[in-house]
Amino acid sequence: MDQKQKRLFIIKNIIYTLLMLCCYILQETPGLLEFFGVRPMLIIAMVVCIAMFEGEFFGGIYGLFAGILCDTAAFHFFGIASVLFLILGCGCGLLIIYLVQPNLKTAFLLTAAFSFVYGIISHYLIYGMWGYEGASLRLLTKTVPCAVYTALASVLIFMLLTRILPRFTPEE
Amino acid sequence: MGDFFKSVQFKILALLLALVFAFALRSAQTGTAIPMISKLTGALLTPAQSAATTTVNSTRQFFTEYFSGPRLADENEQLRSELDALRNQLVEYDRIKAENEQLKNYLDIKDKNPDFDFEPAMVIGRDASDRFYSFTIDKGSHDGVAENDPVITEAGLVGIVSEVGISHSKVLTILDATVNVGVMDSRTREIGAANGELSLAEEGLLKVNYLPRDGQAQPGDIIVTTGIGGLYPRGLIVGTIKELLSDSRKLSLYAVTEPPTDIRTVQNVLIIKYFDGQASAEQGE
Numbered sequence: 290m291d292q293k294q295k296r297l298f299i300i301k302n303i304i305y306t307l308l309m310l311c312c313y314i315l316q317e318t319p320g321l322l323e324f325f326g327v328r329p330m331l332i333i334a335m336v337v338c339i340a341m342f343e344g345e346f347f348g349g350i351y352g353l354f355a356g357i358l359c360d361t362a363a364f365h366f367f368g369i370a371s372v373l374f375l376i377l378g379c380g381c382g383l384l385i386i387y388l389v390q391p392n393l394k395t396a397f398l399l400t401a402a403f404s405f406v407y408g409i410i411s412h413y414l415i416y417g418m419w420g421y422e423g424a425s426l427r428l429l430t431k432t433v434p435c436a437v438y439t440a441l442a443s444v445l446i447f448m449l450l451t452r453i454l455p456r457f458t459p460e461e
Numbered sequence: 462m463g464d465f466f467k468s469v470q471f472k473i474l475a476l477l478l479a480l481v482f483a484f485a486l487r488s489a490q491t492g493t494a495i496p497m498i499s500k501l502t503g504a505l506l507t508p509a510q511s512a513a514t515t516t517v518n519s520t521r522q523f524f525t526e527y528f529s530g531p532r533l534a535d536e537n538e539q540l541r542s543e544l545d546a547l548r549n550q551l552v553e554y555d556r557i558k559a560e561n562e563q564l565k566n567y568l569d570i571k572d573k574n575p576d577f578d579f580e581p582a583m584v585i586g587r588d589a590s591d592r593f594y595s596f597t598i599d600k601g602s603h604d605g606v607a608e609n610d611p612v613i614t615e616a617g618l619v620g621i622v623s624e625v626g627i628s629h630s631k632v633l634t635i636l637d638a639t640v641n642v643g644v645m646d647s648r649t650r651e652i653g654a655a656n657g658e659l660s661l662a663e664e665g666l667l668k669v670n671y672l673p674r675d676g677q678a679q680p681g682d683i684i685v686t687t688g689i690g691g692l693y694p695r696g697l698i699v700g701t702i703k704e705l706l707s708d709s710r711k712l713s714l715y716a717v718t719e720p721p722t723d724i725r726t727v728q729n730v731l732i733i734k735y736f737d738g739q740a741s742a743e744q745g746e
Contacts, residue, residue: 310506310509313506314506314509314510314513315513316589317510317586317587317588317589317597318510318513318514318517318585318586319514319517319584319585319586319587319596319726319728320517320521320726321513321517326663328589329589330589330590345465345470345474346470346473346474349474349477350474350477353477353481356481357498357502358502358506359588359590360499361498361499361502361503361506362586362588362597363588363590363591364588364591364593364595364623364631364633364637366485366488366489367484367485367488367498367499368481368482368484368485368486368488368489369485371481371484371485372478372481372482372485375474375477375478375481376478379474383465408590411590416592416659419638421638421658421659422658422659422660424659426660427592427659427660427663430663431592435589435590
């Protein structure tokens with residue numbers, strides 16, 4: 290990696306980090322982006338898009354970063370999001386390398402799947418296993434709409450990244 | 462794919478995963494977040510979150526005023542000829558009155574409870590995945606906020622501080638199933654325990670359990686804190702009974718209760734940093 294490539298690599302990762310923080314702040318701001326009581330988890334869409342563009346290693350690393358941010362804001366015990374996001378980010382990267390094409394449709398479907406899997410597992414760990422009344426209904430009324438809303442947001446994030454990234458990708 | 466599992470990158474990710482997993486187990490065991498990571502991230506992000514919330518609130522207010530402007534202008538036009546001067550005075554009077562009412566409410570609490578030491582705070586974050594409408598506020602240990610401090614509005618109890626960072630704190634609302642508040646019916650003095658339930662939290666309601674089957678409580682009664690245990694001051698309004706139902710074992714009644722403030726959308730709160738009879742954080746736990 291020569292000097293120019295190194296510089297582009299650093300700038301690209303600074304952009305990813307800043308976008309991740311922006312997504313986090315937007316998704317946590319009360320009342321913003323809320324639609325019928327459902328808010329998108331923009332940070333998931335961001336992890337999926339990074340994993341698509343950068344592969345499994347950076348998918349995992351940024352997944353961990355996003356997970357730590359989510360765990361910081363969350364009211365359940367620390368670590369659920371960090372563990373799941375790391376695994377799911379890495380998994381998305383591997384899927385892109387070996388199974389599917391990195392395009393808008395894939396971003397949409399992977400984000401929906403990621404949000405849904407995260408939603409189900411975290412829902413079970415936080416509510417389901419403790420036997421809260423009405424937990425299953427909440428899964429239908431909140432987790433599924435949240436996954437769809439997040440997947441829709443991934444379209445915008447994917448388009449944003451495809452516009453930005455070529456400027457910071459070294460020419461072969 | 463086999464190459465990836467033999468690579469250094471995979472080993473790094475596996476190591477990180479093991480580390481985070483260990484943190485998660487510790488957190489699950491102790492029931493708390495990892496204070497260092499949580500405090501550091503909170504301290505770094507609180508100013509940005511605070512700015513974002515203020516911007517969103519200001520923008521919303523601007524658009525509300527913008528869209529309601531034409532209607533108000535028409536109305537004003539019709540009345541201007543006969544009531545212009547008087548109306549201007551009234552508008553000014555109403556604004557001052559509303560401000561006074563709000564300030565008076567806060568002062569009322571202070572007057573009634575001279576022992577209370579307040580800290581006003583703004584809601585700067587709500588977790589998208591939380592189902593009990595818990596929130597983050599812009600005040601932390603730097604402002605004297607401590608774990609287990611009660612959080613209220615001028616109308617009544619909202620929740621309790623569950624975690625404190627340097628410049629932010631997390632608040633569990635009374636809609637949360639893990640928050641239990643000792644309460645009583647202010648009219649009949651019947652004692653119960655208020656806590657949240659997933660399905661009721663969605664509607665901004667909570668439950669008051671263990672009311673006696675042969676008691677006198679009825680819809681419309683006001684539920685207040687008992688002060689027992691030292692976590693909450695005595696006499697804070699928790700809500701109004703909406704419906705009385707029999708519990709599943711038919712041993713007692715529970716009351717579906719509506720808090721005086723819509724906790725799902727509350728924007729400004731007061732933290733009670735001190736009150737007479739307050740238990741310390743250790744005692745509270």
